[in-house]
Amino acid sequence: MLANSIVLIHGRAGTGKSCIAGSLAQIIHKKQHPVLTEIELAMSFHCIRDSRDKDVSVLVPTLVYQLALEFPEFGEKLASNSHLDTSGDLSTQFDDLLFDPLMELKKEGKTKISKKIAIIVDGLDEWGQEDDRISFLTKLQTLCEMHNWMRFVITSRPNPEIGHAFLPDHSGLFKRIDLSEDERTMDDIAVYIKSYRFNHPKLKNTVSELEMLSLLPYINSLFILADVVCKFIAQSPCNNFKILANAETGYKSGRNSYDVLYSLYETVLTESLVDPINQVSIYMDVIGTLCVSQQPLTIQGLTKLTNNDARDIVESLSAVFYTDSESKIHYHLSFQEFILDNGMSNRRLGTSLYQFYLNVTKQHEHVALVCLKIMIQQLKFNICHLESSYLANEAVINPDMDQQVQRWISEELRYSCESWVYHMCETDEQSESWQNISCFMESKSIIYWMECLSCLNKTSHIKSSVGNTWPLVVRLLRTSHIPPIPSVYNTRSYTQSINLASLSPH
Template identity: 25%
Template sequence: MDRLKYSPEAFYDTDNGVEFARKECTAGTRKQILDDIEAWVEDSTASLGYWICGMAGTGKSTIAKSVCIRLKKKEHLAASFFCFCQIPECKDYHRIIPTIAYQIARYSHTFAQELQKVLEKDRDIGTKSPGDQLKMLIVGPWAATTRTDEFGNITPVTVVDTLDECEHVSLVLKELIPAIQNQKIPRLRFFFTSLPEKNIYDHLTNVINPLPPKSQAQEFELHNVEEAVVREDIIMYIKEELSTLRLDIETHQVESIANKAGKLFIYAATVIRYITGVKGLGKTRLSDIMSKGHIPRDKKETESLDNLYSDILANVLSPLTLEESELTVKILYTSLFVGMRVSRSMLSELLEIDLKFVESTISSLQSVLYVDKRDQAIYTFHASFLDYIFSKMRAQSFHCDITKHHTYVTRVVLDRQLKFNICDFPSSFLADRDVPNIDQTIEEKINEGLWYSCNFWAFHLTNANLHEGEVIETFEKFMDEKILFWIEAMNLLGRLPWIEVMNLIFWQIQNFQYLGTQISQLKTVMNAFSLSEVKEMTPHFYLSIIPWWPVEISVVKNLKNVLKVIKKTGHGTIGTQINIFQEHEDKVNSVVFFAGGDKIVSGSDDNTISIWDPKTGAAIGNPLCGHKNSVLSVAISPDEYWVASGSKDYTIRIWDVNTGVTIGDPLNGHSDHVRSVAFSPDGQQVVSGSSDETIRVWNAKTG
């Protein structure tokens, strides 16, 4: 048997010293969980496997040891292997199968005899692959036990704890799990515990090829146990651990510690170690915890918790390339320090990182993060992880400098693509709510990343390092080029007036006099718009608010250079004129912006169509001539190569934007004025409406 290279350090009851001692559950705690596991063992119709998964620190290993003790008393325990990353022999995947085989041989006389025969034939079996080890050391010898009645009504169980702490454990699971599921080891049941890591999850749940219920591992998520149940167990645990001390600890103090622990036994254990760590300081340290409201942040006092979190992060990052590691850290930090809980898709769009990579990253961090099934948002399992990662002394290389990260996110959110008329409204005459498919359009044009940026750029800006030149430069550029487009987007989202947030920004940047003045003036603009009658018609922010605004905000001045607006009353023009386009010789009936905002097309009673530069007001090329009467309507194809026009001459014409030449012959068929034209979304068809009370659809290329 010695040739098996088994690991006695991995037995559940091995004394590995005070530092690595394995503890069982405090008497009276975890009762329901342990009873349910025992019931699973006793039920002959139950599944062959049972898997407890849970976030770090929820007490999986103490449950596993208690399970072993209970099973041992009732002669159910065939073998155990407690993986542990700090003991070399307990994290070596080569040792799992031999160690289980060795213990089953001590449990079953028949199995021992068959195993001895195998070892006599192959002395080096301990060095073989997990697949060969499983076949020769367990499957083969176990077959002999099925031909006897050695176990009677007893159900043998093997316990394997903390799979995630064994290096390359997938190499074992990919052989062991199919053998269990295909009943190559009939009657031998397996009890597993681990973090909810994806590679383990995929093996134990067999998500690709689901099997019948009996062949599946029964899954129990420890971190989903109701907090009230866990809280009672933690209270019982705290009282038991402190019972030998003369601290006169009060009920409300015990409850306070339990409340802070949430579902984390390791948090409570860390507090207990702190209180009892130095003789004579128990009362002082208890008082310290009660007054500060959190676990001490001294590295020595939180060492076990810190090591746990550091190991988790190291295991996630170590297999990655440098570039992948940097992206993973950005995803982790941003998911922790955002203005609201975000989903994986929002995080992907915000950081402009591939969604599959984001999903894979969050999945790899399932020991400290989880995705809520109700809102799909990312949450931390416990506040202690934030305490850890905030502290440079505790987290060391994994420490997140929150100011530095807010500075990074500020640059990201202020650099988002905002633009004039972001939803491409075709007209300013409709209220926003009356625009067809408005909700769907807003959702498409203002995606999750842009939505977050619009709503939370101020949160990140006010927490960033404003003395970093690049941040102020980015903010100045945002104010000069995008701030009015941001107001447009926020109005569409129903998020104005936002005045309180602007006040906060003002106080943060008042030392930057130029920006402070800009913010102060902008607040007035936003307030005026949010209280105006045209608030429900977003395009009128540009048409009815901005052109008449007297203050000199740089972006207002820049925008005025591209607006054509004339102030009028019933008695004629009384205001200033901005960029009047003056090439037409008669009334202008129709104007349309190109989607990119770089051109405008117009149709007039002078029988022509003109194309304009909106920045300069100058005509681009010569007027498009051909109609024999007034041009009543113009439209632009989705690819912006063609212009369609409808006229009082009863025809529709299609023009090449670049050459000004008509495409084919006029489209004839209407018997009265053509008052409206439009392109189909694919640009292949033109639809027209006429005073002859008909609507016609035309092939744009052939007529």
């Protein structure tokens, strides 16, 4: 598989691209395949939509750092450059951080390494803008042509700009793997269903293997469909299998596999409600907050942001939600797309009494106002109880700054400080909520907000807000007929005049 310098694994959402990327990373790292034992894994980078990790300035420096760990001579060459700058645009980053130092090493005869170094980039279609992806792939091809010891595995949806960026297949530089056309996919899904049933005694004792496999024709090569089907049936094996097996209540209708997937999501949501008329608005607030949030939330954080008992709701939707080792809630991208689909208002459920519909703009506004409320309630002077402003954050010990943050800054406050500007700028320009922004920006809380982000080592949020988002905030305040606010301009001047990154101002 890794005989080529670049391997592109592409397929529709839900075909198992991320699963393959994760499994391949583990196999290479643990030397679990004889053909791959001479390959070292330098990095596995997962691109996430609406996450700050997708920032185009992050991927190349991360790649360079991990490459330096596996290739010591490269690391030494970088360290010897006292003028090294990682803040340039994508093209400059490639030139300064990769092409130039590697070329110098090549001239010195220090790039003839015996091992291959693998780098996995999962979900490239979720990273940056179209022009960024084209530029990245173009530079990547040039890099691999110059240094044949590099191996890149890229997973992506079949975006045109990604497919067109590669050279013709006959060049030998790269290989395409289309999961949507691989006949072995259904065999893998069948193995997954059998394994899932075998490892869940309640399901194993209620639904036969033959019955589970009878649903295969409707899964249509989508791993995410198989996963949701298995988890949904496992919640209540006898009842939920009958629901899916029934052409009237199940998920079989649809012109394509995504209609089937959306129909399945609708079924899962419908069956999770005990009292639909009274529960649907609460459910959609919790689900909507998860789907518009910038980063994964824990049950506790979600409960604080929604003022609802999120645990019962998340557990009732275990077919689509799952938690990681840090108790943060995750879901497949296709579920977010289903919830945020503009056509949802026209989707009717099994009864005409209710429907799942999320007004995305209103949801952002609601979350933004909750963030403001949390900040007003919890932000305060010297929030981490530091002894002195003269001491740099990294010099704080016994306890250190991370321990202070865990003790004094709640999860909901952390999220609010990092994300309120983002949510507010996604709201309607005519919203009356801009008056709340005006009040917040004129209060002492705006200074406490900056202090809190400094404690969190997130001062980049301050400068990006002030430098890029703040002008938008000011313009929207004006269009809402709210007078200019002197404190906004004072905030801009303040962030430009103090080193917020090194010490918390209080």
